[in-house]
Amino acid sequence: MHPTNAELLRSVDLADLGARVRAARVARGLTQTELAGGEVSVGYISRIESGARRPQPAVLTSIAGRLRIPVEQLLRGVTASEYDEIRLGLDYAELALESGEAVEAERQAREHLARAEQASLADLTDRGRYLLARALEALGDLDGAITELERLTTETSGLVLIQSGIALSRCYRETGDLALAVEIGEQIESQIAETGLGGSDEAVQLSVTVAAAYIERGDLNRANRICTAAAQRAEGLDTPGARAGAYWNSSFIMAERGDVKAALPLASRALALLAEGRDVRNLARLRIQIGQLQLRIDPPDVEAALDHLTRAREELASSSASEVDRARNEVALAQAYLASGDPELALTTAAAARAACGERANQVAAEAMVVTGQAHAAHGDAAAARASYQDAVMLLTGAGADRSAAQLWFELADLLEDVGDYDAAREAYRSAAATSGLVSRRSSRQTSRA
Numbered sequence: 001m002h003p004t005n006a007e008l009l010r011s012v013d014l015a016d017l018g019a020r021v022r023a024a025r026v027a028r029g030l031t032q033t034e035l036a037g038g039e040v041s042v043g044y045i046s047r048i049e050s051g052a053r054r055p056q057p058a059v060l061t062s063i064a065g066r067l068r069i070p071v072e073q074l075l076r077g078v079t080a081s082e083y084d085e086i087r088l089g090l091d092y093a094e095l096a097l098e099s100g101e102a103v104e105a106e107r108q109a110r111e112h113l114a115r116a117e118q119a120s121l122a123d124l125t126d127r128g129r130y131l132l133a134r135a136l137e138a139l140g141d142l143d144g145a146i147t148e149l150e151r152l153t154t155e156t157s158g159l160v161l162i163q164s165g166i167a168l169s170r171c172y173r174e175t176g177d178l179a180l181a182v183e184i185g186e187q188i189e190s191q192i193a194e195t196g197l198g199g200s201d202e203a204v205q206l207s208v209t210v211a212a213a214y215i216e217r218g219d220l221n222r223a224n225r226i227c228t229a230a231a232q233r234a235e236g237l238d239t240p241g242a243r244a245g246a247y248w249n250s251s252f253i254m255a256e257r258g259d260v261k262a263a264l265p266l267a268s269r270a271l272a273l274l275a276e277g278r279d280v281r282n283l284a285r286l287r288i289q290i291g292q293l294q295l296r297i298d299p300p301d302v303e304a305a306l307d308h309l310t311r312a313r314e315e316l317a318s319s320s321a322s323e324v325d326r327a328r329n330e331v332a333l334a335q336a337y338l339a340s341g342d343p344e345l346a347l348t349t350a351a352a353a354r355a356a357c358g359e360r361a362n363q364v365a366a367e368a369m370v371v372t373g374q375a376h377a378a379h380g381d382a383a384a385a386r387a388s389y390q391d392a393v394m395l396l397t398g399a400g401a402d403r404s405a406a407q408l409w410f411e412l413a414d415l416l417e418d419v420g421d422y423d424a425a426r427e428a429y430r431s432a433a434a435t436s437g438l439v440s441r442r443s444s445r446q447t448s449r450a
Contacts, residue, residue, distance in 0.1 A: 077119030185210035
């Protein structure tokens with residue numbers, strides 16, 4: 001027996017092997033006695049088929065010969081060439097995904113996932129399901145992606161488990177379910193702590209993904225502790241991807257605390273590290289953050305922001321980025337065009353961002369409508385600006401309650417005041433407070449006095 005097949009025999013699931021032997025025997029019309037061939041007992045064949053016995057290499061080779069099928073087909077469920085076809089098909093799906101061809105990636109992933117499942121190829125089935133989930137995420141089908149990833153995180157182990165946890169936490173975050181985003185990440189971190197994978201590059205990426213959820217929840221201190229620990233682990237690993245993730249989230253924390261000048265160097269350092277790898281999607285997403293930071297410094301560096309955001313648009317188009325990623329970039333570009341004195345281009349770009357959101361990503365859609373209103377205001381059209389801000393209010397009402405949503409409510413309140421809609425501005429301030437977790441104690445004091 002070839003050494004590769006001998007290794008497969010040592011690790012193959014006995015129940016799967018037994019089922020394949022029995023199915024092949026029945027298909028050939030052989031009895032257990034005929035399959036034994038005088039070489040082994042009928043009881044031995046029966047125990048193999050029931051998954052109670054691991055055959056010796058020579059015995060399995062003889063059985064395969066009498067069944068007239070390659071031994072690899074018994075070990076893998078397919079021949080070696082069929083196994084390679086499925087593996088290469090999944091390779092193609094991954095390439096299509098990373099090239100921005102999400103539709104083709106989904107088609108290839110589904111086709112070869114079905115073949116892997118039919119042949120009971122656990123390793124390729126896990127990979128196929130992960131690639132399908134990533135393709136669905138890129139197409140904006142977050143519910144479909146979450147369904148696949150939830151199944152993976154309960155049925156797999158090792159690196160696939162970590163990769164699936166990263167993607168699932170990210171999808172939960174994009175749908176606004178920050179509690180689940182934190183929960184799944186921390187759950188998987190505890191599972192891998194004793195497996196030897198806790199110090200891997202993927203484990204560090206999982207940590208910073210959890211930190212991102214804490215940031216959006218407004219728990220900056222917790223996020224900062226996670227990022228600091230992740231940065232120390234990443235420096236020990238000396239892997240660019242992990243180090244970039246740690247610096248990236250540290251930059252985000254600084255920006256959320258209002259220290260934009262400290263945030264920019266951290267983000268630039270993360271960008272330099274990411275540029276060493278092939279993660280085009282995250283490279284583009286980081287450029288979006290840098291562009292937004294450059295618009296926030298005093299005075300804004302509009303030219304540099306436009307450069308980063310334009311390059312991000314090109315990178316997102318040729319990567320596995322989701323529609324939400326692309327919409328966020330268009331919103332940032334619209335803000336940059338507005339800052340450069342081109343409200344017309346800001347209007348068309350914000351409209352494209354709003355269209356990309358569809359019925360999902362209410363907060364990003366609300367941000368697009370805010371820029372639209374600002375562009376109308378720059379033209380002196382207060383009525384159109386007010387209407388756009390009211391659309392943003394409606395969209396934001398359906399968004400989740402997190403720190404970024406609260407910030408947008410405050411900005412909307414100021415803009416509504418600017419166009420004279422004081423009642424709506426007051427309600428927006430109240431929504432901002434409620435989203436931040438603040439409530440008035442006035443009514444409770446009145447009840448107490450009563």
